[in-house]
Amino acid sequence: MESTVTTTEPAQTSKTSSRPGYGQLLRTRGAWTFLLPGFAARQPFAMLTLSIVLLVQHTTGSYGAAGATAAVTGVSMALFAPYSGRLADRYGQRAVLIPGVLVHALAGLALTVLALAHAPLWALFAAAVPTGASVPQIGPMVRARWAVTLKDSPLMTTAAAFESVTDELTFVLGPLLATALCTSVDPAAGLVAEAALTLVGGLLFAAQKRTQPPVTAGTRARVKHDSALRVPGVRVLIVAFLGIGCVFGGMQVSLAAFTESIGRPGLNGVLYGTFAAGNMLSGVVCGAIAWKAAPHRRLVLGYTALALAASTLWTTQSVVLLTALGLLVGMCIAPALVTGYTLVESLVPADTRTEAFTWLTGAVALGQASAATVAGQLEDRLWNGAGFLVPMTGTVLALVTLVALRSRLAPRPDGPGSSRGVGHRPPVSVD
Template identity: 40%
Template structure:
């Protein structure tokens, strides 16, 4: 299974941007959960915690395509360095507002800035792979590797931030996330040798979201993001209901662990069926895998069931990014990939808000029904517009 991945790192400079990109986007699995744990510890309300986390995600979702367009126009380093410095300052401000019990509006205001200045580093890493491997069969393997790296982050991040916030200090998880963001992203920006060249034409060429296939994928990933956001928050509440809040990170790690395993397997295979068929099948498996978690009341059984529920995540995301790479013109690629982050961000915000409300009113086990409903909605949207996902097969390079 590891064999196909070995040849990815022979290109000069690849190891540098891969390692920096990994650490720079580590906080994507830590930031939202760290905010939820901190705010819930201060207010004893999952609804309030979910609202502030949702504010970050909505702001991130709104700003990401705009930031992606700036990257396409001016280059990666010139855009992400000032954004990262502003993000670090805003996240520090959010923690200070919480620490000194500033008025509630100040936490929401700083949360807006935190989200607006967050860098979609995963999109930038994949844009570099697309630049280096355009037209090559290795691009599928590279996207698979990045999805696996994402899932390693989602295995390690929730467990780490939960342990730090519950066993060390409520702020410790966010401080760690802040450090990874600043150091990793600035190190990524310094890797100039693999940075894609600016292909801006100087003319208005529209936005990738006007491409029907991209609009469809954005709607699908919106629904998937709602699953992710709701499962994250509901699982923390589920663990607390069973007197084991400290293991909530491990439960979420099991969810990501299923995706990690399937990502390794998926990327190692050479597929003969079309991208469109793979995408739809993965969505169906994703919805089916979420069914059991609505029926479980034992925390020991929940971990393996979450693992099974996560098995379809990586194949869906890998195929989605590959579809975008085929559908979007090269000079708009960063913005095109940013729409995945935007859609997931909006979905996570919706899921965190709805998950918090439903958990407070109906309890965690019943709130998982929302997650399942969103997964089914993703399947229906994908199936209804699947004709827009037909793509030409690119000519392969050696």
């Protein structure tokens, strides 16, 4: 197995610096070798659900069928993502990525052909399963590379915020690209482009052998017994991320239905992009604040704001007001995402972090898939905008769980992050 670049110098520099910011993070030796291909490879993740919704709705005329097909993809991804992460921890990222992106590209193209051929819904579901199961978990893999590259550096908190911003940048560009392709080129163009970008970006990322986390014999022996899911805090975070997924899925379907109902489908990408832009900008701010409160307390406060903001969406039918509310909801998501991913560093042992990250990513996908299904049914059966009830319900239920079990998110004195848990560093300013 290839060795990993251990950037001891940047980590040591960050310990002595009083201002570990984004600039210092991006100067970390070897970072750009996985950041650039990683960005290209994760871009299709934000295109997949919306591309499926727009294609299937075009061929069937039903948002319910479109949401259900997207939901099968999301559920499949949620079920298989943690095992993909576990295999990556055990055998290395490259060994998982190469076959994964090949399968995903073929399955995505098969789903496209079936949809255009007006195949029955069960056939679309059959193609959606491998499409979702093979989605490459690039985001968790990048986070795992940061964790190894930076080790116990205070820059890990900045890296968590940077990754959230990168995720949200993909959710700004992805829906815009998918909508433009599906509405201006062809209804199938979004899904075809998603498959192509996944294949090319995934192979380029897999080629970066030097920065992938090392795999040891000890890791291979322990991984069957030390699942990240056994950590109570991870299970609580999964519930919180399910609620966040409900926001993504509910927004995607409901905004598509709303813009279709007013005869301006091209606005869908703009509205969803505004929502994602709020998330991205908020993520930048989160990384620039020297937090004094413990991360598990920040998560509860941030999630409360998210639930309150999401509860307002169903009340409006105005484009302007919906844009403003979408921006507000997006701004409330980033603090929860950044803090949740930060907590993983202090709750989970290093040899199961990729798996832990994929549990959270899978939870977002599962919440997104479930929300897309329910929102599609509500839009078909009730009034325009009824799908916005889904983000409200999902976040409120997750908040109740989070408040009740918040003590499980506090790192234990003997836990993996007790010596230097991310989020418990001395306050520093980030620029």
